[in-house]
Structures are given as C-alpha cells and as structure tokens.
Amino acid sequence: MIKKITIVGGTHGNELIGPYLIRKLEQDKSFSQSAIPVDYLLANTEACKRASRFIDADLNRSFTDEILNNNDDSVYEHRRAREINQLLGPKANNDRFIIDLHSTTSNMGMTLIVRDQAAFNLQAASYVQQHMPDVKVILSDRDKSFSRTLNSLSDYAMAIEVGPLPNGVLRHDQFAETEVVIKHLIDFTLMRHSQQPTALPRTIDVYxxxxxxxxxxxxxxxxxxxxxxxxxxxxxxxxxxxxxxxxxxxxxxxxxxxxxxxxxxxxxxxxxxxxxxxxxxxxxxxxxxx
Amino acid sequence: MIKKITIVGGTHGNELIGPYLIRKLEQDKSFSQSAIPVDYLLANTEACKRASRFIDADLNRSFTDEILNNNDDSVYEHRRAREINQLLGPKANNDRFIIDLHSTTSNMGMTLIVRDQAAFNLQAASYVQQHMPDVKVILSDRDKSFSRTLNSLSDYAMAIEVGPLPNGVLRHDQFAETEVVIKHLIDFTLMRHSQQPTALPRTIDVYxxxxxxxxxxxxxxxxxxxxxxxxxxxxxxxxxxxxxxxxxxxxxxxxxxxxxxxxxxxxxxxxxxxxxxxxxxxxxxxxxxx
The missing domain is CATH 2.20.25.160 (N-terminal domain of TfIIb)
Structure with missing residues (x-):
C-alpha cells in the first residue's frame, strides 16, 4: 500500500532536469495538499554541485545489499546510498512510490523504466500512455535482489528518462514534459488510493x-x-x-x-x-x- | 608565411571529435606527404583522460601573456599552456597555421571561428564555404593582446565548432564533416603555398x-x-x-x-x-x- 510519494532528482549530478524540477515543484507547493504526502529528494548532492555524473562511483549502481550493509566510508556514493536507504527505505519497506528523474543523451524521447515487482507500476505507466501515447515503457529485471538502482528501495518505483539532452544542460520542452508525466503519475496514485475506478487497457507493450x-x-x-x-x-x-x-x-x-x-x-x-x-x-x- | 600546419584536438577534454580525429589522421598518414608539414597535438591531455572539460581551469582561456610569462605551477592548465606555447609558439611567431577542433552542445551546425589578424584566415574560411555553403563564419576579436585562446599563438589560426553534440559523445556524421573541413583547409593552404590561383568571392558574410x-x-x-x-x-x-x-x-x-x-x-x-x-x-x- 502506497502511503508516501517521493520524487527524486540528481541521482546523476550532470542531469539537470531532475534537480530543477523538484526545486520548482517544492516552491510551487504543487502537491502540498495531496491526499498522499509528496516529498522530494536531491540524491547525489555533491555530484550536483559539480555537475558531474558522480564523485567516486555511480550512485545508481550503489543500492546493493552488499554496499548498504557494509561500513566502508571511502566511497562517497556508498555513504550516500546508505543515507538514502535510511531516508526512503529500508530496502524491504514498500509503502513508498519512488519516481526517479533522469535524462539521456540518446534520442529516446520520453521513456518510463518500470520494475515489475508490483502490478501498480505497469498500471501507472499505462495511465501515462493513455494521456501521452508516444511514451515508451522499458520493463527491467524482475529480481530485486540483483538490483543496484535507487528505485530498488521500493517495489513501487519508476524512473523517467527523457532525451536527447546533453549532460549539464536544461531544456525547457523536456522539463515541461517531465512535469506532465509526474502529474499523471501522482493523479493515478491518488485515484488508486481513493479507490476511484480508472479504466486501463488490458495489455501494455514493453521493451x-x-x-x-x-x-x-x-x-x-x-x-x-x-x-x-x-x-x-x-x-x-x-x-x-x-x-x-x-x-x-x-x-x-x-x-x-x-x-x-x-x-x-x-x-x-x-x-x-x-x-x-x-x-x-x-x-x-x-x-x-x- | 605558413611553414607548418598543426591540427589540435582535446583543448577541451570532453569534446571527443578532436582527439579521435587527430588520432585517425595520424594513423591514416593522410597528410604525411604534404608540401607543408602537418602535425598533431592533443592539447589538454589530462582532461582528455577524464573526459572532462578541464582539470583546474579552462585551457582555452589560459594563453594570456600573464599566464605564459609566470611560473606558478599550481594550475595544471597554466603549466600546459606554457608547454604548448613552447611547442607551437612562441606566441609572436607566425609560421604556423593552427586548426583547433571543438564541438558545442548548441545547434550551430558547422562553424568556423576566425581571427582577422591575417587575411589568409578569412580567405581559407571562404574557400571552405565554396565547397560547403552551410558553413558559418564567426569573426573574433581583432586585438590579439587580449586573446586567451590556444589559437592566439599564431596569426594564422582557426577553430572549428560542430554541433549539436553532447559532451563525452562521438558522432559519426559530425566527425566525418569535420574531417572534410580540415581537408579543404589544408588544400587551400597548399594551393596558396604553391601560388596556385584560387578564385574566391570578393566578400564574406561573418558574425x-x-x-x-x-x-x-x-x-x-x-x-x-x-x-x-x-x-x-x-x-x-x-x-x-x-x-x-x-x-x-x-x-x-x-x-x-x-x-x-x-x-x-x-x-x-x-x-x-x-x-x-x-x-x-x-x-x-x-x-x-x-
């Protein structure tokens, strides 16, 4: 059961849409009256300051049990992964919907990367596609135990990838489109929470x-x-x-x-x-x- | 009088076309039989290893007299600017045509940035435009004494900017187009050197x-x-x-x-x-x- 929604930006510090979008949504108080609390997390704070993908290691490969359970402080992103696990996790706790904002230099348009541990994830993606038919859906590994991404902290999770966008650049059109996807995802979550009926297709095409x-x-x-x-x-x-x-x-x-x-x-x-x-x-x- | 041609790549370490193109031209021995010797320089070697724009400071802002004449070793790019000044300069020496390869994340297509100390530079740009009409020409500051770029080492100099290209990415189409521009520039230089007549327009449009x-x-x-x-x-x-x-x-x-x-x-x-x-x-x- 989803009790909280967290929108994450800056998991990679050179992808600027996420950090600026969570800042804007927080300042606008866009979801401050939502029936499910919505909060925001700037994930790789140090890499964001330098506008680099990471400092010592890729944060989005750092959420393995091995890293989360050890105490080696030598790698900044491993320390930060443990902090984030405390904030959003622990890893097995599934009361939170995590939406992690990314961009890509590839010409992928708007793509949702969905994990299939929970039927909710594909339903939410389908709802977005009802409103934005060009959105593509990538279905990632079933087996959470191998999972290294920030999104592996919850069964309810989705990454948004938008491109093509050079690193270190903010593009108005993609910024606005990402904001629309977030609004649809939150709308869908709230409708499900209030048990409002939402008609979805019977199937979804995924990659x-x-x-x-x-x-x-x-x-x-x-x-x-x-x-x-x-x-x-x-x-x-x-x-x-x-x-x-x-x-x-x-x-x-x-x-x-x-x-x-x-x-x-x-x-x-x-x-x-x-x-x-x-x-x-x-x-x-x-x-x-x- | 131009007696040498140097093609420079990697003045910015996250712009990949230059380094890979000079490597290819060197391996191909494309200009090894040229009547004017052609050599190659990887400018910011350390930044290229990290695929970052620079280590401590922008190398392409480091060719001022102040930096070239001091001995402060604390900034990597300032040391490297002095090394490059020894290799290609000294700054007042004008027997070399420098072609410095860059890319931009902006949608500028193929652009030549030309300094107007020598009439040759605009003539060469015009020759490129004869063969590639979409190429744009930017005319930069006249006053060399204020100049901070690698190209300020010689009066005969040109920067090639191609975009849009994300940093850290190599694109086949732009790579090939940059190679064609280089070939035209070297052809023109050789024709001038052999006093072969080359009909050019009487004017050129610049930005x-x-x-x-x-x-x-x-x-x-x-x-x-x-x-x-x-x-x-x-x-x-x-x-x-x-x-x-x-x-x-x-x-x-x-x-x-x-x-x-x-x-x-x-x-x-x-x-x-x-x-x-x-x-x-x-x-x-x-x-x-x-």
Missing amino acids: KVTERIQYPKSDDGHLSAMVHDSLQDKDFEGLKPGMPLFQNMDGTVTHYEGEPGFPIFINEAAYYYENTALVITRQETIALTG | KVTERIQYPKSDDGHLSAMVHDSLQDKDFEGLKPGMPLFQNMDGTVTHYEGEPGFPIFINEAAYYYENTALVITRQETIALTG
Whole structure:
C-alpha cells in the first residue's frame, strides 16, 4: 500500500532536469495538499554541485545489499546510498512510490523504466500512455535482489528518462514534459488510493533488455569505432541482422549480427564508462493485472 | 608565411571529435606527404583522460601573456599552456597555421571561428564555404593582446565548432564533416603555398559578437530560468526585441529587449560555468583582400 510519494532528482549530478524540477515543484507547493504526502529528494548532492555524473562511483549502481550493509566510508556514493536507504527505505519497506528523474543523451524521447515487482507500476505507466501515447515503457529485471538502482528501495518505483539532452544542460520542452508525466503519475496514485475506478487497457507493450553491445577497442584502449550514422538517433526503431552497426576508424563498417530487436541508449554518453555502445531490447505485450 | 600546419584536438577534454580525429589522421598518414608539414597535438591531455572539460581551469582561456610569462605551477592548465606555447609558439611567431577542433552542445551546425589578424584566415574560411555553403563564419576579436585562446599563438589560426553534440559523445556524421573541413583547409593552404590561383568571392558574410546574455539567478545562486523553448536550437536565426528569451521557473516569460541580432551558443553546456545563456552577434559583410 502506497502511503508516501517521493520524487527524486540528481541521482546523476550532470542531469539537470531532475534537480530543477523538484526545486520548482517544492516552491510551487504543487502537491502540498495531496491526499498522499509528496516529498522530494536531491540524491547525489555533491555530484550536483559539480555537475558531474558522480564523485567516486555511480550512485545508481550503489543500492546493493552488499554496499548498504557494509561500513566502508571511502566511497562517497556508498555513504550516500546508505543515507538514502535510511531516508526512503529500508530496502524491504514498500509503502513508498519512488519516481526517479533522469535524462539521456540518446534520442529516446520520453521513456518510463518500470520494475515489475508490483502490478501498480505497469498500471501507472499505462495511465501515462493513455494521456501521452508516444511514451515508451522499458520493463527491467524482475529480481530485486540483483538490483543496484535507487528505485530498488521500493517495489513501487519508476524512473523517467527523457532525451536527447546533453549532460549539464536544461531544456525547457523536456522539463515541461517531465512535469506532465509526474502529474499523471501522482493523479493515478491518488485515484488508486481513493479507490476511484480508472479504466486501463488490458495489455501494455514493453521493451525488455536482451543484450548490451560493446564498442570495439584498439590495443591501447581507445575506441576503434563509432556508432554508424545510419543507426544514430534511431532508438526504438527495428535493428535487423546485416544493418550497419559501427563505422570503424579504419574506414570499414561492422554490421549487426544479433537477433532482430529494438536498440535503446544508442551512443549514450554515460555508457562510454561501461563501454556500451547501445542496448538491444525485444518488444513484449504483457497483461495488465489488478 | 605558413611553414607548418598543426591540427589540435582535446583543448577541451570532453569534446571527443578532436582527439579521435587527430588520432585517425595520424594513423591514416593522410597528410604525411604534404608540401607543408602537418602535425598533431592533443592539447589538454589530462582532461582528455577524464573526459572532462578541464582539470583546474579552462585551457582555452589560459594563453594570456600573464599566464605564459609566470611560473606558478599550481594550475595544471597554466603549466600546459606554457608547454604548448613552447611547442607551437612562441606566441609572436607566425609560421604556423593552427586548426583547433571543438564541438558545442548548441545547434550551430558547422562553424568556423576566425581571427582577422591575417587575411589568409578569412580567405581559407571562404574557400571552405565554396565547397560547403552551410558553413558559418564567426569573426573574433581583432586585438590579439587580449586573446586567451590556444589559437592566439599564431596569426594564422582557426577553430572549428560542430554541433549539436553532447559532451563525452562521438558522432559519426559530425566527425566525418569535420574531417572534410580540415581537408579543404589544408588544400587551400597548399594551393596558396604553391601560388596556385584560387578564385574566391570578393566578400564574406561573418558574425561578430555584440553581447553575452546571462541567466537570471535566484538569491541562492541557482538558475531561475531556462532558455525559452521557442529559442532553443535557433542558433543563427534572427532574434528581435519582444521575442521570448527565458522561461522563468515561476511560470512567467522574459522577452528579449536588446538590438536585433543572431544568437549563437544557445544553451551551450560549457557556458553554464560562465552563466552565459546565449551570445548575440550581428552579421557583417567584409571584403576579402589579398
């Protein structure tokens, strides 16, 4: 049962929409009279000051049981993950709906990343899609025990990804669109809370991650290829075997050889750290229960 | 007289096209047989390793006489500016054509930033425009003594800016386009060197900076406005008094009140450091001499 809603910004300190949006909603007192209390959290406060993704480690990979249960203070984000677990958790406690605001340099438009521990998450995503048909839904891993993200603190959780947006930049159109998504999510939560009937479709189309494609590298550790121009900005468009994947620095082209799928996070800046050039998903239609 | 050409990448460590392009050109031996020697410089080596704009200070603001003539070793980029001055300079020495590769998060397309100490610079820009009519030319300050950029090391110098590109990302289309610009610049330099006749137009249209527009800020130092959606991505399009400039966080809109002009570097990520939301230019037609 959802008793609180927390809107999180700045889990990555170089993604500016979240921090500025929670600041605005707090100042506007937009949800201050809500039947379910709505509060706000600036997650990676130190990285936000520097407008960098993180200080020592990615905060959104730091919510594992191993990190939450140890006492090593050497990594700033691990300390901060434990603080946030105290504020929003503990991890097994499920009375809170967490909405974590992100942006991506990829051309993904407005995307909701949903965990399927609770039927509520997909229902809420479906409600957003009723009002904003272009919104895409990514369904992430079922198994919470492997989960490392801030959203793993509750079964009721969703990440909003909006793009394309360069890091360290605030864009008015995407800022406004993210605010609309939040309003729909809170409306839906309140309707469910008041047991107001909300007609939803019987199914929802989601994208599930099947593969991460790595950049080729030269012996000295530099990228030896770029995402091919014909694939750039084609997030959620079909990728089939034989289509161009990489433009290699030596002038040759590497073609895609995997299963047909829908690429996402194409040429995402943050994934250069992990050497991931793009992520392949498959589309699946899922029954909406409850 | 130009006796050497140096192509510089990585003056800003989070702009990836330059470093990867000089690496490719060096490996390809593209200009190894050139009648004028072509060499390559990775400028901010440490910032490139971290994919950050700079370590302690902006290298492209560090080529002042004051910094070049002192011995303070506390700022990495000031040390590096002195090293680069030894490699490419000294600052008054004008036998080298410097081409410095940059990218911008703004929607500026392909832009050449030219200094007008030498007629050659505008001629070379005009030659590029003959082959690539969409290329824009910005003419920067005449007075070299105030100049802080790497390009101020020689009278023969040009910066290439390509965008929109998020920091920390490599884009195939812009990478290839930048390579074409370099080839035209080197072709032109070689033709001039061999005294081959090259017919150019009699004039060139350039943009000159007239004003920098600051972000409004709240008392606690945060941005209180974003670039208005109707201005976003409209680099080089006319801005007139009365047109929307900022979307304020409180819901109001601020309108532009300055002289009519052509905005550039709209919502550029790096300019958040300097609190600059956009730069206004005026267009001017200049005679091509020489």
